[in-house]
Amino acid sequence: MYSLEHKKYLKKIKKDKITTIIYQITIFIIFITLWQILANLDIINTFIFSSPKRIINTIINLYNKEHLLNHIWITVYETFISFLSATIIGTIIATILWWNKKLQKVIEPYLTILNSLPKVALGPIIIIWFGAGIKSIIFMALLISLIITIINVYEGFNSVNKNKIKLMKSLNATKSQIFFKLIFPNSINTIISALKINVSMSLIGVIMGEFLVSKKGIGYLILYGSQIFNLDLVMSGIIILCIVATALYYLIYYVEKIYEKTTH
Amino acid sequence: MNNILETKNLKKIYHTEKQETLAVEDFSFNINEGEFVAIVGPSGCGKSTILSILCGLESKSDGEIKLNKNTKIGYMLQQDSLFEWRNILSNCLLGLEINKSLNQKTKKKVIDLLNTYGLKDFIYSYPDNLSGGMRQRVALIRTLATNPNLLLLDEPFSALDYQSRLAISDDIYNILRKEKKTMIMVTHDIAEAISMCDKVIVLTSRPAKIKSIYNIELENKSTPVNNRKDKKFSYYYDSIWKDIDYHV
Numbered sequence A: 001m002y003s004l005e006h007k008k009y010l011k012k013i014k015k016d017k018i019t020t021i022i023y024q025i026t027i028f029i030i031f032i033t034l035w036q037i038l039a040n041l042d043i044i045n046t047f048i049f050s051s052p053k054r055i056i057n058t059i060i061n062l063y064n065k066e067h068l069l070n071h072i073w074i075t076v077y078e079t080f081i082s083f084l085s086a087t088i089i090g091t092i093i094a095t096i097l098w099w100n101k102k103l104q105k106v107i108e109p110y111l112t113i114l115n116s117l118p119k120v121a122l123g124p125i126i127i128i129w130f131g132a133g134i135k136s137i138i139f140m141a142l143l144i145s146l147i148i149t150i151i152n153v154y155e156g157f158n159s160v161n162k163n164k165i166k167l168m169k170s171l172n173a174t175k176s177q178i179f180f181k182l183i184f185p186n187s188i189n190t191i192i193s194a195l196k197i198n199v200s201m202s203l204i205g206v207i208m209g210e211f212l213v214s215k216k217g218i219g220y221l222i223l224y225g226s227q228i229f230n231l232d233l234v235m236s237g238i239i240i241l242c243i244v245a246t247a248l249y250y251l252i253y254y255v256e257k258i259y260e261k262t263t264h
Numbered sequence B: 001m002n003n004i005l006e007t008k009n010l011k012k013i014y015h016t017e018k019q020e021t022l023a024v025e026d027f028s029f030n031i032n033e034g035e036f037v038a039i040v041g042p043s044g045c046g047k048s049t050i051l052s053i054l055c056g057l058e059s060k061s062d063g064e065i066k067l068n069k070n071t072k073i074g075y076m077l078q079q080d081s082l083f084e085w086r087n088i089l090s091n092c093l094l095g096l097e098i099n100k101s102l103n104q105k106t107k108k109k110v111i112d113l114l115n116t117y118g119l120k121d122f123i124y125s126y127p128d129n130l131s132g133g134m135r136q137r138v139a140l141i142r143t144l145a146t147n148p149n150l151l152l153l154d155e156p157f158s159a160l161d162y163q164s165r166l167a168i169s170d171d172i173y174n175i176l177r178k179e180k181k182t183m184i185m186v187t188h189d190i191a192e193a194i195s196m197c198d199k200v201i202v203l204t205s206r207p208a209k210i211k212s213i214y215n216i217e218l219e220n221k222s223t224p225v226n227n228r229k230d231k232k233f234s235y236y237y238d239s240i241w242k243d244i245d246y247h248v
């Protein structure tokens, strides 16, 4: 049983949490209502700024007539494929570089160049290589998150405490034992934070890719909306994107939580 | 008695891009099977370096090391380096996993050791939840787990408070004696060196050279705690104290 002081403490924490949530919801409601009122009073031009009501109607319409779920699914699917391949390929390349320090030194400047290059500049080339389809989109997103994954994971591998490596050596561990019993498990936290960055990176890449080539997906909806000057569609696309991005982020967040639970 | 380890004119230079550091010079000594030897010396003089060379973790720059065949070294490093993602038991089993000798019997021995050293309730805890002294005990058990016969202990009790330090050094002493182990221990505690060991090697400040070697011959050799009350104890204490160059 907790002491009285501790119960008071817990109560206060809970109260703080609830007030925060109340503030957050209030801000949201005020923002939406204000937007709608200004639109109703014709103070803002709904043709350019849209309005909450019109956005909701557009989303319902999209859902009923335009296979909205299909568009969302395509974007999520592309994001996942590029996200997973970036994580796996990136970790494998980081492992190879860890294994072979010399190779790492030789390759380092190339990685830096690739990392600082705005990948969207490669868009036209990618389209020529992979065609105007889903392959180009995935490759684009992959490029964006791959290099940063390699760099982050490799740094994670290298930041392992020297004394721990010394300990493994004193126990006569082989290089692969050092990797699998020390370096890799020690870097799982780094890899998970790389995942968090990757999922947003991949989504950025996918939307960029959809802007460039696609006929489907949330990026396509936004771009199409702007081309036919339907700002309701553009806004709706952005709102949907916000929800998808948040959902993806929390997905990784829960993976992290589950991982933490199994180890502690 | 059998000579288990002998070194001749050991020398170690550390090289970095900016400078070279002469850490050990002209270090010659030998140790017989079953002997306990303490190495004392000023901080930073090269004590850990010597253990690392003996264990093969660092290369020597010059000199000779003769190690008796069938000698299995167990090295307890100065930092405990427990793996945060492994629980206490599996930290202790690391060495057994690595040399592929983990089985029911070896595992049971480790669990027994953990029970003996007051870690019974922490076998499945994680290192973050342990005090410094407990972590050090875990590190010691991890070293003992692979059943080495020559132990190199680098400040094995430094994180313990005075009381547990006395108790544990008594325990360790008894275990190692009973199992006829050989031990080289680095410590900064002169009393600990005299009370636990047969020989005390005093090093100069860096580069570590041998300043003097004391064969500890007490009137009544007994356990470490009792040895501290021996008549000749303070004689050794004073002499060793004077031999160490303390820079203030």
Ligand SMILES: Nc1ncnc2c1ncn2[C@@H]1O[C@H](COP(=O)(O)OP(=O)(O)OP(=O)(O)O)[C@@H](O)[C@H]1O
Residues within 6 Å of the ligand: B014, B015, B016, B021, B023, B042, B043, B044, B045, B046, B047, B048, B049, B050, B078, B206
């Ligand atoms: N890997 C290394 N590279 C370069 N210099 C080193 C390295 N390890 C140790 N040294 C240097 O060698 C000298 C001896 O270090 P060592 O750790 O052996 O001392 P020590 O006697 O164990 O010290 P302490 O009492 O603090 O544990 C120090 O001056 C240290 O800076």
Ligand SMILES: [Mg+2]
Residues within 6 Å of the ligand: B047, B048, B049, B078, B154
């Ligand atoms: Mg040291």
